[in-house]
Amino acid sequence: MDLTLKIWRQKNKDAKGALKSYDIKGVSPDSSFLEMMDLLNNNLIEKGENPVAFDHDCREGICGSCSMYINGEAHGPDRLVTTCQLHMRKFKDGETIHIEPWRAKAFPVIKDLVVDRSAFDRVMNAGGFVSVNTSGNTQDANATPIAKDAADKAFDAATCIGCGACVATCKNASAMLFVSAKVSQLALLPQGQVEAQRRAIHMVEQMDHEGFGNCSNTGACEVECPKGISLENIARMNREFLSATITSES
Amino acid sequence: MSTSNGMTSIARKFFMALSGFFLIIFLLQHCTINMMSVFSSEMFNSVSHFMGTNPLVQFALQPVLAFGVFFHLGMGIYLEIQNNSARSIKYAMNKPSENASWMSRNMIITGIMVMLFLGLHFYDFWLPELNIKFIQGDMTGLNDTGNFRYYEELQHKFHDPIRTGLYVLAFVFLSLHLMHGFQSAFQSVGFRSNRWSPVIQKLGNLYAIAVPLGFIVIAVYHYINA
Structure with a gap:
């Protein structure tokens, strides 16, 4: 060619x-x-x-x-x-x-074609993790029963590779699909529940602070995502964030 | 950027959706009452008089409606400005139609067209109503012949083909706005499920076609019968 x-x-x-x-x-x-x-x-x-x-x-x-x-x-x-x-x-x-x-x-x-995507790292640092005891007494993950559908959805969300295609394709340069995938993959699992409220609030605040645009629900991000991350995650993050905002004491 | 006014991006979209839901309900009742004018002038007159003179409607619901309209407009413009600033350098080549509908990408255009129409609509109906009721102090709703004036005024306005055409055009923009806005509002408040989202999508399309079409039928009916 x-x-x-x-x-x-x-x-x-x-x-x-x-x-x-x-x-x-x-x-x-x-x-x-x-x-x-x-x-x-x-x-x-x-x-x-x-x-x-x-x-x-x-x-x-x-x-x-x-x-x-x-x-x-x-x-x-x-x-x-x-x-x-x-x-x-x-x-x-x-x-x-x-x-x-x-x-x-x-x-x-x-x-040239290289962009600085460290904004994603800072969003993750704001709450995209589960705090675990690593002193040698860590509980076996398999000891906690998890419903199959919840595990599947968590896995689907966790397939996000953080490439930034969602931001690139969104007409508003919104990072909602990325952040919602990272919130969802933990919110769906019992291990992620302890920090769920703090996580949703802090990650959304950091996302806004980085200067990403607002979500218009056009769905372009879902179409262009190489891993097919679903808009369902954005709705879940909206629920997580809104309920956390109402009920959180911090 | 987004937390500078004390509200996060998700909270702003939440309130945008809430005002959208309120306007969706309002439009349904507005269309229903106006549709009565096609079937019965008496019924339209009596319901219009009730809505125009009921203290609860006039002094409680109407201010809420006005706030809802201006909030929806103001927040829409604010979000658009923010979204534009999130990508200061545009792509040299972009194919947005490959992954998103025209309606979803142009809510600001269809929204502003509807708001421009509202200016005409207020000029046609709302301002004369305020003048008659609250400046002239005539709360009777009667014309010179002693009959209710509402149906007569409606027919008089749609006598003009240009005005009727502008109304029809505005309702087309309203339809395009609702095509995306209806289901998008559910997503913004966090409601999405494999079971119900397809139903909401279909319901939204039905609403986005039926209600504006209803308004078009009313406008054209009175133009033909004026």
Whole structure:
């Protein structure tokens, strides 16, 4: 396949970026999108130019590192895949492909296609955990009976890899799907109940503090999420937060 | 950003949904009463007189309604400004229609169109009512011939084809607004379940079509019969 790539190039977080056009030839339709980017970078290095910076790690859809807005969609035109799982056969020979970084005030561009997603880390630090005694007397998790449907829903929520596609695709750059998945995966389990109120309040407050937008319930996040995280989690977080706000004493 | 006014993003959406629910109920009763004008002028006149002179409606429900309308508008604009500032640099290429409906993405447009219509609606009906009842002090509801004036005024307003057309257009925008707003309000208050959400979605679509269509039928009926 021969392609034209229009890629966002930005030297650093303070520099003004712009889309730059590159022609690339001989791309295998069976290669992944990141392999195509590797090929481009090899070509650039051979020509003595700066390669395109982009995040990647596991390249099997579980680390949440890769983050490209491809042809107007987070992780490209395929569904339930990350950029690393996107294959070039989804594109046509001779096509022009736009590649941009996630766009959100809370995700500032560091370089080219790399954005700073540490806002998610700070939201997690605000309450996305279960405090456990690690002194050697930790109770076996299997000792606590958990209903199958609750366990399944908790697991589904826990499949969120924190890639930020929900923020990138939301017209408001809202992080509600991510935060709700993290609240839900713990709220659904008995181990998460002890800190449930504090967790919901603190994580939502941190989410707002980071500058993410409000949720308009458009459902775009659910469609573009590579793990298919459901909007049901947002409704659950709304319930958790509202009840915590009314009943919490802190 | 969001906690600067002491209210979190979820709380703001919660109150937006509550005011939306209130307006949904109001619209249903408004449409029901107006629909009476199609079937019986006497019934419409007597119910209009009751609503226009009942102290509970006038001095308790009407101020709540006015607050609900302006709160919904004000909060909608505030949320829109906040949402726009959450993405200062837009995408060079974006395909929002691939993952979300036009209605859900353009609530601010359909909402503002409905609010602009409300300005016309207040000018047509609400301000003259305030003038007659509270400035002229005429609480009888009667015209010069000694009959109730409400039905006659309604027909007079819809004599104008441009006004009727503007009303019909506004009801189309109202329908588009409700298509997303109805089910979105349930989500914002945390109500979502595999069993009931499909029912709410269908009920919302039914409401979003039936109520604005009812208003359109009323406007066109009186235009034809004026």
